[in-house]
Amino acid sequence: MDEKIILKDDLLRICGDVIDKGHILLCPVMNEYSIVKDFSRIKLDASALPAGTSFKCYVFPKTEPVLYYKRSKSDVQLIDVNIDRKNIVILGAKPCDANSLNIMKHLFNWDYSDEFFNLREKNFIIIGLMCSHYDEYCFCTSVDSSPVSEKGSDIFLIPVDENKFAMRIITEKGSEFISPYAEYLKTGDENISKQITENVKLPKVAFDSNEVYEWLGENFESPKWEGIGNLCLSCAKCAFVCPVCHCFDIVDEDYSYTEGRRMKNWDGCQFGNFTMHASGHNPRDIQSKRYRQRVNHKFRYYVDKFGEILCTGCGRCSRGCPVSIDIKEIVSNCKD
Amino acid sequence: MKELREHAKELLEKGEVSAVIGYSQVSEKRTKPIIVTDPQDTDQLVFNEYCLNNLAVYLTKARIKVSCRTKDKTLKLAVTAKPCDVHSVVALIQENQIHREDIHIISFNCHGVAKDFGFEFSGDNIASKCINCETHKPLYFDKIFGEEKETPKASDDAMERIQEIERMSHQERFEFFKNEFDKCIKCYACRAVCPLCYCQRCITDKTIPRWIESSSHMRGNFAWNIVRAFHLSGRCTGCGECERACPVDIPLSLLNRRMAIKAKKSFSYVSGRSLETPTLVGSFNEKDNDELFM
Numbered sequence: 001m002d003e004k005i006i007l008k009d010d011l012l013r014i015c016g017d018v019i020d021k022g023h024i025l026l027c028p029v030m031n032e033y034s035i036v037k038d039f040s041r042i043k044l045d046a047s048a049l050p051a052g053t054s055f056k057c058y059v060f061p062k063t064e065p066v067l068y069y070k071r072s073k074s075d076v077q078l079i080d081v082n083i084d085r086k087n088i089v090i091l092g093a094k095p096c097d098a099n100s101l102n103i104m105k106h107l108f109n110w111d112y113s114d115e116f117f118n119l120r121e122k123n124f125i126i127i128g129l130m131c132s133h134y135d136e137y138c139f140c141t142s143v144d145s146s147p148v149s150e151k152g153s154d155i156f157l158i159p160v161d162e163n164k165f166a167m168r169i170i171t172e173k174g175s176e177f178i179s180p181y182a183e184y185l186k187t188g189d190e191n192i193s194k195q196i197t198e199n200v201k202l203p204k205v206a207f208d209s210n211e212v213y214e215w216l217g218e219n220f221e222s223p224k225w226e227g228i229g230n231l232c233l234s235c236a237k238c239a240f241v242c243p244v245c246h247c248f249d250i251v252d253e254d255y256s257y258t259e260g261r262r263m264k265n266w267d268g269c270q271f272g273n274f275t276m277h278a279s280g281h282n283p284r285d286i287q288s289k290r291y292r293q294r295v296n297h298k299f300r301y302y303v304d305k306f307g308e309i310l311c312t313g314c315g316r317c318s319r320g321c322p323v324s325i326d327i328k329e330i331v332s333n334c335k336d
Numbered sequence: 337m338k339e340l341r342e343h344a345k346e347l348l349e350k351g352e353v354s355a356v357i358g359y360s361q362v363s364e365k366r367t368k369p370i371i372v373t374d375p376q377d378t379d380q381l382v383f384n385e386y387c388l389n390n391l392a393v394y395l396t397k398a399r400i401k402v403s404c405r406t407k408d409k410t411l412k413l414a415v416t417a418k419p420c421d422v423h424s425v426v427a428l429i430q431e432n433q434i435h436r437e438d439i440h441i442i443s444f445n446c447h448g449v450a451k452d453f454g455f456e457f458s459g460d461n462i463a464s465k466c467i468n469c470e471t472h473k474p475l476y477f478d479k480i481f482g483e484e485k486e487t488p489k490a491s492d493d494a495m496e497r498i499q500e501i502e503r504m505s506h507q508e509r510f511e512f513f514k515n516e517f518d519k520c521i522k523c524y525a526c527r528a529v530c531p532l533c534y535c536q537r538c539i540t541d542k543t544i545p546r547w548i549e550s551s552s553h554m555r556g557n558f559a560w561n562i563v564r565a566f567h568l569s570g571r572c573t574g575c576g577e578c579e580r581a582c583p584v585d586i587p588l589s590l591l592n593r594r595m596a597i598k599a600k601k602s603f604s605y606v607s608g609r610s611l612e613t614p615t616l617v618g619s620f621n622e623k624d625n626d627e628l629f630m
């Protein structure tokens with residue numbers, strides 16, 4: 001592993017250069033990852049909880065046109081969309097967010113390779129930041145991750161003191177990105193950063209994901225779902241704030257009789273009409289079936305298909321649920 | 337708390353209600369909704385300053401209503417409701433969504449609730465609706481608990497913001513809401529938590545024709561948020577649940593409260609206050625102020 005030391009001020013100088021080059025700089029500010037131009041807003045606070053929303057909207061926007069069309073009496077003409085190819089540098093990604101693209105990538109390259117996702121993902125540089133604080137909703141350690149996990153980061157930062165970071169260069173992409181800035185990098189001492197990461201307090205492992213996998217396979221008809229379904233209000237907040245939920249809906253928007261565009265919009269499996277058929281039949285007609293789908297998709301179906309859990313343990317869905325439905329609690333207690 | 341639990345237990349044991357919808361404690365400063373059907377579980381029920389949810393939203397849920405029907409009679413549903421939540425219950429009765437005789441209201445003398453879970457309830461962390469609350473005692477109830485206490489003092493920042501927006505030019509106001517609605521991701525949590533958004537099929541879900549674009553671009557977001565504000569005008573009881581649920585912090589109550597002020601000024605009507613009066617949008621009076629017609 002290549003380990004360096006970098007001063008916070010130098011890191012900000014690099015940010016300045018990133019912006020000068022016309023790239024987009026994303027940082028967690030207030031309660032979201034926002035595009036930052038003013039450096040005084042960059043906090044790089046390892047003790048912050050995950051922002052209210054993840055950065056998924058920058059790679060998989062909440063709404064975007066996928067094609068435009070023109071219609072005449074005899075013909076339909078399709079016009080391609082230009083996908084924005086700007087480089088995006090995310091500075092200070094939480095470990096639970098950093099790995100989200102790796103997890104979503106499977107879906108967007110499964111039976112079809114989604115150009116929109118892939119092009120953007122290719123142009124992402126993720127600079128992860130170690131996490132030094134967790135709350136009652138965090139459970140990264142139960143889903144094969146941790147507050148010091150480098151998974152998904154191209155470069156990983158570990159705060160050494162207020163003005164200094166240990167910088168681990170993880171991927172080829174990360175090394176390419178940082179190479180022009182060699183002058184700012186000093187030789188690091190792996191032992192120091194190791195000591196820091198080893199002393200980080202980890203959230204208790206709340207469940208064994210293999211056991212959850214097994215339980216789900218055997219308990220499709222468990223009465224538990226009914227109990228949760230009665231409390232859950234069928235919004236899509238949990239799905240929309242989730243860094244790895246990726247369902248979308250395709251709709252056509254006509255501007256006029258002759259012109260329009262096809263949109264790709266976020267969708268969520270908790271909505272009643274998510275599975276509504278044109279016939280009026282709805283296979284997931286009640287909320288308990290929908291919530292069961294959410295948990296199964298995350299801890300069983302995705303594992304079957306792609307060998308990974310569709311959850312980074314960020315806890316956003318539970319922290320934000322208007323009726324305090326806690327996914328960690330549900331899967332941890334599934335057997336009782 | 338003891339009386340509340342005993343009362344709930346008795347209701348369930350005597351078979352008077354099919355369920356008690358209430359709050360249970362999650363951690364020191366957080367509660368969550370709970371639907372109790374087993375008398376044994378009534379010891380989980382609590383009431384305190386961290387009971388933020390408006391549980392009236394559950395009263396119109398089909399699955400819960402169905403569970404009240406036994407072979408020979410319909411059981412009541414008991415709901416734990418803060419005095420302001422009782423307004424929602426009243427509005428639902430006024431709008432014929434539920435019947436008064438089917439609901440057993442358990443209420444409290446209330447001195448306010450926290451704005452956010454996880455933080456100490458105080459003047460710095462008090463829900464904005466509580467600052468000028470006029471009904472610390474419920475207007476309707478079947479059972480009441482709790483002693484009267486002083487509400488912490490706090491300044492009504494939301495009202496100041498409303499006045500600030502009123503002073504803006506049309507253009508500035510438009511910009512203000514444009515910036516806010518731009519954030520909307522159409523998760524519909526605002527609709528899901530609202531006791532008065534009970535429509536079986538919301539206009540925004542209708543596709544033939546599609547009245548409101550489902551895309552969360554500016555046009556779709558404006559259409560959605562404005563339609564919701566209109567549909568709640570004169571109906572919103574100001575519980576603030578929509579704003580609390582919104583993941584991107586859109587100040588929805590500024591709109592709803594402004595509409596409520598308008599309804600009060602123009603028609604002397606406040607939603608959910610009386611079972612004797614017809615609803616504002618459901619009644620017609622030829623003397624009604626018609627300035628508001630578009």
Ligand code: SF4
Pocket residue numbers: 231232233234235236237238239270317320321322323324325528
């Ligand atoms: S679990 Fe919570 S956030 Fe998710 S749909 Fe249900 S009520 Fe909404």
Ligand code: SF4
Pocket residue numbers: 238241242243244245298310311312313314315316317318327
């Ligand atoms: S399911 Fe919940 S905890 Fe898991 S990644 Fe999504 S938002 Fe985070």
Ligand code: SF4
Pocket residue numbers: 418419420421446447448449463465466467469470471472487
């Ligand atoms: S608005 Fe009034 S009744 Fe409602 S929680 Fe606040 S103080 Fe209690």
Ligand code: SF4
Pocket residue numbers: 526529530531532533568571572573574575576577578579589592
């Ligand atoms: S619109 Fe908002 S404040 Fe008004 S009743 Fe509905 S949830 Fe409560």
Ligand code: SF4
Pocket residue numbers: 519520521522523524525526527561578581582583584585586
């Ligand atoms: S809760 Fe907020 S983000 Fe979700 S639909 Fe309502 S206004 Fe939009």
